[in-house]
Amino acid sequence: MSSLNKQYLTYLAKYPLLTKSITAGVFSGLNEIVSSSITNEFKESVVFGKYKVKHFFTQKLLTMIIYGSLIATPISHNLYYIINNKLFVGALTTKGKILKILTSLLTVTPILSACFVSWIALINNYKLKTDKEFDIGLEAKKIVAIVKAGLKKGYKAVLKSSLVTSFFSLIVAQAFIPPELWVVFFNLVYFVLGTYQNTKLKKLQKQQRLQQQKKDEEKKLG
Template structure:
């Protein structure tokens, strides 16, 4: 059995699991490439030698996002969409209605999830192990408040830009999917397309955050002077 045929067999037998594993791999690669393109490079010493790399816990958190957040959400949302618009031979008005429905519901939802998650992993750090051991209810509320504020700021800064590019991409991908791809393969197809788009968007957000950090640092330096 070819690799492609084997993958399709797993997709038919374990649809959500297969899609989640695929999305996890693509999301991890997304973060690695975005960090490289945005020059978010770190240095570690190995045997006294400085080694530059782009590996970070963000890669793991992006894999979690791909496997447990965006894939189940898109899997069920597109499942509902395909149940509403049934049939292999949809009429042109039905295809247009399907695209409009997706653009008004699925695309904004996935764009909000992506923007929120990227904002969190780029701007929020978990408390230290020692702090986690001594967490009280008030501390948990404070941390949740920080996360909510980060997500709110991230959505204000980046959501509409991401939504705009996602809408354009969704129109193209849905048109292709409607005419050439089986409904059960839609999420995988969209995962690959949005991997490319997501890498570009993630890179832009990282570059934007770096510019803001530099501006803040320059302001602090001027105050100190």
């Protein structure tokens, strides 16, 4: 385990963004598989012409991997680079360390929380039209409406859990975790947090879809 961690840290130092992107992509994929299992959102496919098989290899799984590796990671990587190399450089006093943590919690965490909620809302509620009636303006409005609704319903809860988890994780890491294991520790922490948040959002949005379907049916009958 120690040798694997050492090798991982070597790659992280040599190829920071690429290593982080691959790691985040893997964890985001696992996140989607676990949350889909908990919320019972399987895809059913027919194999050999007659056997129905339930599985997790869906478009949502691919989009979550894309989110973790190509969206969340570059954003966090560059924001933390600015914080660590532009705003807080060199040896820091206790006050400086506290200010650095607060800066991270008040900038990076809210931005990533907003991105996460928006992405989950889109992959759960938006379907791209591919027919001749496709209207880019109409689709853009639809995307904006879905993102706004998702942020309104889920952003506060996700931000709150992210802030609390980040704060206590930093305290635990500084007190009990060797610095060389911080990367692995935070990857595991945010995997658990992301899975919890994804599951909660899936349940909420599933409930909203059912309520909307019920309203649509009542309108047709009325």
